[in-house]
Amino acid sequence: MKINGTQILMKALQEEGVDVIFGYPGGAVIDIYDELVKTDIRHILVRHEQGAVHAADGYARASGKVGVCLVTSGPGATNTVTGIASAYMDSIPLVVITGQVPSALIGNDAFQEVDIVGITRPCTKHNYLVQNVEDLGRIIKEAFYIARSGRPGPVLVDIPKDVGKALAAYKVPKEIKLKSYNPTYNPNLRQLKKVTDLIKTARRPMIFAGGGVVLSKSHMELRELARKAQIPVTTSLMGLGAFPATDPLWLGMIGMHGTYRSNMATAACDLMIAIGVRFDDRVTGRTDTFAAQAQIVHIDIDPTSIRKNIPVSVPVVGDCKITLSQLNELLADTDMGDLKAKRSGWLHQIEGWKNAARLSYEQDDKIIKPQFVVQKLNELTQGKAIICTEVGQNQMWAAQYCQIEEPGHFITSGGLGVMGFGLPAAIGAQMARPDKLVVDVAGDGSIQMNIQEMATAVQYCLPVKIVILNNGYLGMVRQWQELFYEKRYACTCMEHAPDFVRLAEAYGAVGLRAEKPDEVEKVLREGLAVKGPVIMDFVVAKEECVYPMVPAGAAITEMLLV
Amino acid sequence: MTNEKHVLSILVDNQPGVLSRISGLFSGRGYNIESLCVAETTDPNISRLTVVTKANQPLVEQIKKQLNKLINIIKVHELTGSKYVHRELALIKVNAKTENRAEILRIVDIFRGKIVDVGPDHYTIEVTGDEGKMEAILTLLRPIGIKEIARTGTIALFRDSK
Structure with missing residues (x-):
């Protein structure tokens, strides 16, 4: 029996277990939408296509499933590019479906035509232009398979309008096998034995875990390894939640705004086991001084991550979960000697660094310190909330002062650093986890980049809580200008901003404001207790900086502490 | 570390857009x-x-x-070095006046090339070989006057069947 392309699409999506799509209709996808509403797939109508992709991203991270978007051709498609590029940098599995003008018009500069496959080639894991309705079912299945397997990433499928109308039998292969795509899941055993030998002999080992541990859900294996071998753990921004922030072996985050002890340990360690990381420049600082005394073991599923930025002694290509569980098995069979005694000097040294420079800020009884707001938020949510962030100072304070205990609880645009990510991502996360408290830690700059999604949150009763650290500046750039450009605040002062309380109310949400430190807890308690979406506007110290800070390009031990 | 020439032989799905993925990778990441x-x-x-x-x-x-x-990439082999055969084809249009026609023919003969087109004042030479041979014939023809040239770029294969 022949069905049309839009029906094939819906069937293929349902077979992939898609239960929610974030999207925005338009001429080229009108047939797809006509079919979509006949299914039981939920559609979340965002207010801007960029919001759709970030929401799907947040949904993917909070649920562990593939996030799906549907947008129209031309501007609908180009509006998704930032979201796609962010998901690509952070390895988030997405399938983005774009409408395209009818096949016969492609290349003719038709109305709302754009070569989105060409535009997104460098920022997708793979993409397709469906030229024949016969291929549609297979392509959708392939797209999901590619998005979620290996190192995950976004896949875009561009569907011309006529393909949606054309008829074909529903034909989808049982299993996807691509001769040109075979990720390596199982690590090389000989390499793993080298790792166990290094763990046995190392005097000052540390683990550096990243987003790969979160994505592969190998946090339990990571914890087992760290605790069994008594190795302290740091993570990248993307790795927050892979290791509990309350564990005695926790070092805090590494890198530009990492903790003093984490960066000092990096410089002093003799073994670094890097798991699911890519040694981003915000982590390493000057690469030739990074972990210069250490043998580096690098475990990652993507071979291109290995030796791209940092030379390593033992490369291990494999899935983090499989690799870590095999490593734990190997270690169980190894006589490690008296580990506690062997590590005590090293752990003692780290304790010393911890006490020498803890995360701190000067409290003030008249002006709200942004760190204080995040600290209070952390106290009230106790690691149970899903924390989403925008980008800039708000993101770093959230990373420093929220103690993240579990993966999927810290959702941030790590690689691309997209302002305007947090609110739509929070909407997506709330869709995935209706049971959870979802908070977006925002700045007054970033929140305005996708503020229109408040309407989405209100329309679908998604009770996301927005905490604005309102300093009237694009704070992180202002901080750089203060520290490195002799306080020339070129164009970073937002002289005019809306009244966020009234704005929240205009959207039909609740708006609250705190202007004094003693109002912070009250406003947070009141806001978090509301059943619907809330904007909490905290008027904070205007010129507060994020510390510690490693100047760009410096060694990560060259920290500005206050 | 010195930059050296590397010959990469890449088997790909014969599909639209694949060449663009590869050239985009090279330009996007600043590879040469x-x-x-x-x-x-x-x-x-x-x-x-x-x-x-x-x-x-x-x-x-x-x-x-x-x-x-x-x-879309199935396999990447590096074919640098003596275990592989490298060849390139060039079409070289040179000035051919009565006085230097014999000299050109001698050079073409030495390099086992062919004259594939003749005009009142030009020869077009077809020659194949590795990079060294190409450079050698061009050095000899340059004083005579090269009008135009089209080269295919290197192709390569394993010497052993593999």
């Missing part, structure tokens, strides 16, 4: 392309691309890994 040839193999679904790039050893490793990461 000295030459690039592409044509179908015996299997019409598979094409072979031969890319010559200049890079140091760690970089060429990274290039190979990045190429392998592209979904």
